[in-house]
Amino acid sequence: MIVFLKYLKFLLPVITAALIFFGCYPRPVGPPGPEGKPLAWTEMNFEQRKAHMRRKVLPPASELFESWRPGRYADANCTLCHGPDARKQKFSMPTKHLPRLSGALLLGPEFAQHPETTRLKLNRLVPLMTDALGVKPFSIITRRGFGCYSCHLGPDGPVFGN
Ligand code: HEC
Numbered sequence: 450m451i452v453f454l455k456y457l458k459f460l461l462p463v464i465t466a467a468l469i470f471f472g473c474y475p476r477p478v479g480p481p482g483p484e485g486k487p488l489a490w491t492e493m494n495f496e497q498r499k500a501h502m503r504r505k506v507l508p509p510a511s512e513l514f515e516s517w518r519p520g521r522y523a524d525a526n527c528t529l530c531h532g533p534d535a536r537k538q539k540f541s542m543p544t545k546h547l548p549r550l551s552g553a554l555l556l557g558p559e560f561a562q563h564p565e566t567t568r569l570k571l572n573r574l575v576p577l578m579t580d581a582l583g584v585k586p587f588s589i590i591t592r593r594g595f596g597c598y599s600c601h602l603g604p605d606g607p608v609f610g611n
């Protein structure tokens with residue numbers, strides 16, 4: 450115990466730094482705001498969000514989809530995720546245009562029916578999006594954060610606070 454306390458003095462700054470780094474969302478990923486500091490996704494206005502999507506989301510996302518099913522996503526655009534009436538729907542997400550998922554917390558039915566897509570989404574698309582937007586990834590403990598249901602609806606509508 451004594452030994453532990455002795456080391457705590459040195460460990461504390463490291464632990465705090467790690468908590469700040471891993472716990473600090475949303476991250477500043479956008480253009481500079483009025484005070485000159487980069488804006489977080491949540492602080493951007495509609496026009497800034499559109500520009501951010503065009504520059505930071507669409508290129509890596511279409512590349513990822515293209516690697517999944519080559520030839521089908523080469524000229525993907527905003528409608529890939531937002532649907533054909535994206536503009537009319539004001540780009541609101543999640544959208545009924547994408548297939549509805551089961552709502553199961555651990556994605557049992559999705560892994561059973563679409564193992565490949567589910568792995569690709571979980572391991573690559575969700576991290577790509579949370580990086581690009583600087584937002585917190587979905588946590589199965591808090592049941593909140595960016596995940597499948599930030600894009601897809603559940604059986605009866607939005608789930609997990611989306
Ligand atoms: C890979 C999927 C994907 C693509 C492609 C995509 N978006 Fe998005 N977009 C999202 C998701 C997911 C959100 C919701 C983010 C969140 O959780 O706040 C979003 C949110 C937005 C918002 C904010 C809506 C609001 O209510 O504030 C705008 C505006 C937007 N997108 C515009 C665009 C435009 C313009 C394009 C094309 C250049 C585009 N998006 C391409 C997934 C996508």
Ligand code: HEC
Binds near residue numbers: 547548559563570596
């Ligand atoms: C950023 C938005 C986004 C996120 C996050 C997302 N998806 Fe998707 N998903 C899509 C898009 C776009 C398509 C449709 C592709 C198309 O139309 O060809 C799709 C299609 C699917 C499909 C149908 C695949 C098929 O065979 O056509 C399944 C199943 C699916 N997603 C599961 C998931 C799961 C599970 C997660 C979470 C681990 C997830 N998605 C996260 C955007 C997203």
